[in-house]
Amino acid sequence: MSNKYVFFLGGYDAEMLEIRNTLEERGEWFYDRKLSWGAYLSAYKNEIDGLSADAIPVFIELKLDVTPPKNFKIIDHHDEKTGKDKKTSIEQVADLLGIELNRRQQLISANDKGHIREMRKFCATDEEIVEIRALDRKAQGVTEDDERLAEKSIEEHIEKVTDDAVIVNSLTNKTSPVFDLLYDKYTHIFVFTPDGEMNYSGTGAVVNSLVKRYEEGQKENPSLEFWYGGDLPDYGFFGAKSQINEDDVKEILNAPEKKIISQHIFMFPFRLDTEDTVKELKSKIEKEGWQHKPFDFKFGDPDAAVKYSEYVYFHEYVRKAIFSDGSDDISYYFERAIPDGARIVLHIKDKKSYTLPIHHISLRLFDTKVGILTLELLNYYDYPAVNNIFHINEFGRRIYPQFIDEWEGIEKTKKTFLADKIEFYFGGEPIIEDFRCKDFLQKKLRVASYIAHLLGETLKDKFTPVIDDRMFTVCWYGDDGLSHCLRRKKGNGYEYESSDIWYSLIYVDGSVRGGIANKDMQRELIKQATYGRWAEYGTLYGVSRYSLVCVTDRGDFGYNTIRNHVQRxxxxIAIILLAQRASILKFSDDVSKISGKIESMKGKDEHGELEEIAKKVRDLHSSFIHFVNRLWFTEVTPQEQGIEMYNMAVNNMGLTEQLNELRHEIKELYEFIDMQYEKEINRSFALLDKIAFIFLPIVVVASLLGMNIFSPEDIPFSWYGRIGLPIILTIVAYAVAKSLGRYYRKKRY
Known part of the structure; x- marks a missing residue:
């Protein structure tokens, strides 16, 4: 117990209630009038007047509307005292008393600073979150009637201002149940109450705009009252005794400078089914809006520095594969001009919609007859929650139904992981893909209409997906709370090693708890796919067959440096990996087709068929050697982190095993062709043997009987010479034929 401090408690919530419990347990001297939010110091005027001269009054979350004693202390974390780097009231009380907060108190503190999002930083379970939020609402005086009215307000009195902003005209003055019900459903939530108050929960940028607006209003009306707090400058809340109209809300939402919350790069690898060379395709697709962009930079270019850094990051032999310059190119790189208002809208069944601006679209064609189409989308402050990132990645990458249910049809797929509808705005009329059954129930695989539109008429019906219904996803996500949570120590390891959230991000699982029901297996999969060199800084990379993801905090280094590294x-590296994977799968498909030709060769003109198949095998082998020498790399960069991440990706994608299997399959084709030629030549020599067997005795007999076309004077041999000469000539002819056969076989193959 401290004999000098006297505590005066402010408005009730879960934090204030826990402060009271702590003071009571320690026997501290305090006054508590069980006030509501926005409490004033004048409520304790009599108690203050009765204080002894040596007492130190501590005012907790009380507005100073009367003159306080000279030796007072203020504990608060609202208004100018708020922010993610400022301590909450309960933390300040603990410091004053020299005690440490337990787990439950830490969660109460986190809840008071940043609601559910802040509790996630402490890796709070769903059960803990439900308990703390219920405690907070009860402490604020929320009744069952208020809970019911909050639900009714959302059902009947919610107005959508933008895609991710709503105004709720609440039927109750208690706003916390409204905010709790709408958490993670909208980014910007305005609640207008019957008593004339306005409350906002959302981004720090909007809170800042509201504060500035009301500060200007106070110059004309000093009695204008408002308050704010939270995890600023990232997220926060704002409240005022007066309301603004819908036009003001829209103006405020459009005013703040937007920062990127996450960036999503979706990559569609495909096989080219055409006899045209990539060089021949280049001139055709340039007529359809694609711009060929050889890699180049020079001093004075605005992006010369970043291009230089990107260029020197890779080994020289790798640069030739990814940075085309117009000479001896392994790949050709194209871009599309991005029109104003270009965006994709993801409509998810029974969930929210996501409108994401299109930042960049590119196409890369490799001379192994594979291509990669890339769409880069940006998520600003509109969708900050981790569930939003799950949904964008999961539903944004799907380009055709993975399955169609026998009873529910495609609706079952849409309830699982296929978007209900995707709107693609790219100048002109929007392209709407609503994934209807009749469009996909056909033998020829069909992809989303906006993908086909981007590839254009030249490649129409000439491309085939080489993976499945999912595009590969490269994603950077900056979130202080998640970064802090994943890096926390847990036993001898880290929180991320068993985190459902981190698993779902790596393996692009649309829900936190879906996809796996074996914790040991989940832990092992996370270990295999996580690059944790910078885990203690809160920076994690995940590499799987489906994705390359990165989570950082929102500091300058994470936002400006790591985000750009992921983007470039x-x-x-993902381009290289996908080109390798797509090429191997294409070669494997070619092997399968040749094997099918061999199977169908039986009973036909085997000689003619063999000629055609042998040519295909030679062409395949030539292309494979070209691929191995120019696009298959054991190392892509001299940078240690790049080396380790590339090796991890190659291992997780199983590329080395696939390459070795392909090499074995091509070798078997060679051996088969060799065996067939050997068989064909042996048949020829068998026939020659039969001819020799028949005619050799005849020749010998004829010689003995004197059937010679030469006169005796022309043959300078005795009688045994006349017999031996035909035999020798026959043997020589046989040997020459045998040698010519071997030479012919080697020459043909």
């Missing part, structure tokens, strides 16, 4: 260097 690691994206290029």
């Amino acid at each position: 260097m690691y994206y290029q």
Whole structure:
């Protein structure tokens, strides 16, 4: 117990209630009038007047509307005292008393600073979150009637201002149940109450705009009252005794400078089914809006520095594969001009919609007859929650139904992981893909209409997906709370090693708890796919067959440096990996087709068929050697982190095993062709043997009987010479034929 401090408690919530419990347990001297939010110091005027001279009054979350004693202390974390780097009231009380907060108190503190999002930083379970939020609402005086009215307000009195902003005209003055019900459903939530108050929960940028607006209003009306707090400058809340109209809300939402919350790069690898060379395709697709962009930079270019850094990051032999310059190109790189208002809208069944601006679209064609179409989308402050990131990645990458249910049809797929509808705005009329059954129930695989539109008429019906219904996803996500949570120590390891959230991000699982029901297996999969060199800084990379993801905090280094590395260097590594994977799968498909030709050769003109198949095998082998020498790399960069991440990706994608299997399959084709030629030549020599067997005795007999076309004077041999000469000539002819056969076989193959 401290004999000098006297505590005066402010408005009730879960935090204030826990402060009271702590003071009571320690026997501290305090006054508590069980006030509501927005409490004033004048409520304790009599108690203050009765204080002894040596007492130190501590005012907790009380507005100073009367003159306080000279030796007072204020504990608060609202208004100018708020922010993610400021301590909450309960933390300040703990410091004053020299005690440490337990787990439950830490969660109460986190809840008071940043609601559910802040509790996630402490890796709070769903059960803990439900308990703390219920405690907070009860402490604020929320009744069952208020809970019911909050539900009714959302059902009947919610107005959508933008895609991710709503105004709720609440039927109750208690706003916390409204905010709790709408958490993670909208980014910007305005609640207008019957008593004339306005409350907002959302981004720090909007809170800042509201504060500035009301500060200006106070110059004309000093009695204008408002308050704010939270995890600023990222997220926060704002409240005022007066309301603004819908036009003001829209103006405020459009005013703040937007920062990127996450960036999503979707990559569609495909096989080219055409006899045209990539060089021949180049001139055709340039007529359809694609611009060929050889890699180049020079001093004075605005992006010369970043291009230089990207260029020198890779080994020289790798640069030739990904940075085309117009000479001896392994790949050709194209871009599309992005029109104003270009965006994709993801409509998810029974969930929210996501409108994401299109930042960049590119196409890369490799001379192994594979291509990669890339769409880069940006998520600003509109969708900050981790569930939003799950949904964008999961539903944004799907380009055709993975299955169609026998009873529910495609609706079952849409309830699982297929978007209900995707709107693609790219100048002109929007392209709407609503994934209807009749469009996909056909033998020829069909992809989403906006993908086909981007590839254009030249490649129409000439491309085939080489993976499945999912595009590969490269994603950077900046979130202080998640970064802090995943890096927390847990036993001898880290929180991320068993985190449902981190698993779902790596393996692009649309829900936190879906996809796996074996914790040991989940832990092992996370270990295999996580690059944790910078885990203690809160920076994690995940590499799987489906994705390359990165989570950082929102500091300058994470936002400006790591995000750009993901967008450039690691994206290029993903390009290499997908080109390798797509090429191997294409070669494997070619092997399968040749094997099918061999199977169908039986009973036909085997000689003619063999000629055609042998040519295909030679062409395949030539292309494979070209691929191995120019596009297959054991190392892509001299940078240690790049080396380790590339090796991890190659291992997780199983590329080395696939390459070795392909090499074995091509070798078997060679051996089969060799065996067939050997068989064909042996048949020829068998026939020659039969001819020799028949005619050799005849020749010998004829010689003995004197059937010679030469006169005796022309043959300078005795009688045994006349017999031996035909035999020798026959043997020589046989040997020459045998040698010519071997030479012919080697020459043909």
